[in-house]
Amino acid sequence: MLLEPRDFPENFVFGAATAAYQIEGHQAGGAGETIWDHFAKNGGTFEAQDGALACDHYHRFEGDLDLMADGGFDAYRFSFSWARLFPDGKNLNPEGLAFYDRLIDAMLERKLRPFATAYHWDMPQTLGAIGGWANRDVVNHFGDFVGVVAKHFGERIESLATINEPWCASWLSHFIGEHAPGLQDIAVASKTMHNIMLAHGVGMEAARAETTKPVGIVLNFTPGEAASDSDEDQQALALHEAISNEWFISAAMRGEYPAAALKVLEPHMPKNWQNDMDVISAPIDFMGINFYTSLKVKHQEGDFPNIEVVSRGLETTDMGWEIEPAALGRVIVSVASYTGELPLYITENGMAAVSGINDMDRISYFKSHTDVVAACARQYPVKGYFVWSLMDNFEWALGYSKRFGIIHVDYDTQVRTPKDSYHWWKTGLTKRA
């Protein structure tokens, strides 16, 4: 049941991941209102909770980084808050720059390699108010933000991902309506599905102009299987795959959107979207894979998208997500069929649990998933793995009700307590020395 680092290739990177809005505490340091503050205020989150204080990482990052370094991790995957750096979407906040200077210096002092993400969902509300990702101007503001990040921090970070999980920032937020801004509008959602990928492309250009470090994107994958061989169930599966998984990787790697999804989305997409595909598919240096779960789907009568998720009776996490480690292997094989020799990183993997400090269930989750990663890394260019998450944090629409951390956070006192899973990682990783 132990982590065996010698099962992984030499120089394999082990890290822990977080995201700015989920941990920093947005009330500090002159950050602007984000689309999530706005969404929370309007009842979009559990008990209207928001990221105003979160884990107060803004003031406590040194202790958090000490825990990570002491746990034997090599790298920290973090994100730059857009609304901290550009509170109104347009003007730079020097306090924001100074904060990330301190944070990156503190990582480097501890020999933690900084793996950065530009957009992990904290869009300034001023830009949300003009349509967010449905408005092409916002894409240009995003390019300016990435340019500043790459210019100021570019040579001190290990790599920069433009966008984290574009499916969540587009479909989940504008069609399913679970994430900010909470819309359920196919016309708006279709525009965001394209514009978020254009933002990736524009972000790539802006970053390339300012840094020589690797630049890429982080996608989430939820592979499906069909409930039966019937045409209807197979179609449900094809649509699920096209919208959730293939849309983003196919655009970034091949400059094409999958036909099954395009058929539905195209009537609503921005005019002349085809002209953007070269920008969207400009070469990247790495691909990040976020993986949590897989699904069985069947046809559902009624409204589009006519997909019902059916239980396979597998064990579930506290998110209700079924646990199928082998599906991570299928994702790696499928991603590599698009990316070839490009370095791949498992940029997020982990589980929400109610088990508290003695989180044996989380240890089994990590063990079963890292075994799959180790096996795949013998055949595919998988270069690293990041635990989601370093510590309990603001789980978006579910507020603080779900705990993904390997470190427990008491939100009343901000006391951090490493869980058994933290010690499991530490025992495995420190063997390497």
Ligand code: IFM
């Ligand atoms: O907490 C999120 C993270 O921000 C993005 N990926 C999935 C995690 C768990 O839901």
